[in-house]
Amino acid sequence: xxxxxxxxxxxxxxxxxxxxxxxxxxxxxxxxxxxxxxxxxxxxxxxxxxxxxxxxxxxxxxxxxxxxxxxxxxxxxxxxxxxxxxxxxxxxxxxxxxxxxxxxxxxxxxxxxxxxxxxxxxxxxxxxxxxxxxxxxxxxxxxxxxxxxxxxxxxxxxxxxxxxxxxxxxxxxxxx
Numbered sequence: 001x002x003x004x005x006x007x008x009x010x011x012x013x014x015x016x017x018x019x020x021x022x023x024x025x026x027x028x029x030x031x032x033x034x035x036x037x038x039x040x041x042x043x044x045x046x047x048x049x050x051x052x053x054x055x056x057x058x059x060x061x062x063x064x065x066x067x068x069x070x071x072x073x074x075x076x077x078x079x080x081x082x083x084x085x086x087x088x089x090x091x092x093x094x095x096x097x098x099x100x101x102x103x104x105x106x107x108x109x110x111x112x113x114x115x116x117x118x119x120x121x122x123x124x125x126x127x128x129x130x131x132x133x134x135x136x137x138x139x140x141x142x143x144x145x146x147x148x149x150x151x152x153x154x155x156x157x158x159x160x161x162x163x164x165x166x167x168x169x170x171x172x173x174x175x176x
Contacts, residue, residue, distance in 0.1 A: 004045045005068065009114065010053035016111040017050050023086035024108060024116060044068050067117035073104055078118045082105050097125045 011017040018037050022028055025048075029037040037053040070076045083090060083106075091107040098105075105119035 002045075004040070004047050006047040006049070008049040008051060009110075010055040010056035011050045011110075012052075012112055014050060014052040020088075020110050021048065021050065023083065023088055024110075026082055065117065066117045067119065070118060070120050074119050076104060076118060079118050080169070083108060095122070097127055098129055100125050100128055104162070 009017075014035065014037060018032065021037075021039060023060055025039055025041055027039060027041060029050075030040040031038050036050065038047060038049045040047050070079065080090065080092070088108055093105050095102055095109075096105065101121045102123040102125050103119045103121040105117055108116045108118075110116065
């Protein structure tokens, strides 16, 4: 049975969002109107609808992270190279432990702050997140939890630097 996941996102600026998602997926919208666009994709199997709704787009939404699991590092590298050629800022992580798995990944952020994670799982892990205390203190954490925020703020004060993760950003920066 063939299927396709459907996601509908409210966006504040349809033009910017269409440009971002065209670069992200390497495809133009399947349908586009003044207040709407959609991408019906086979790879990944996704129907993404963008609805112009500035009053809802940047609100505190619980769904701010989406992901595409890839199954080999060559495919991951191809996606990454295409997005780098489009000059899209990416956060790249290698052999990071997150969500009880180890893998390579990168992140892209759309114009309304939604994070898109592309990853390849290379191993299972016994922990939700690896040794995050050191990672977060050095700005390399994929997951910013309230506990990590406390450690990061303390470590940053000692070094007279800005913390990578704070109580305000805890739970909003990516993983799981």
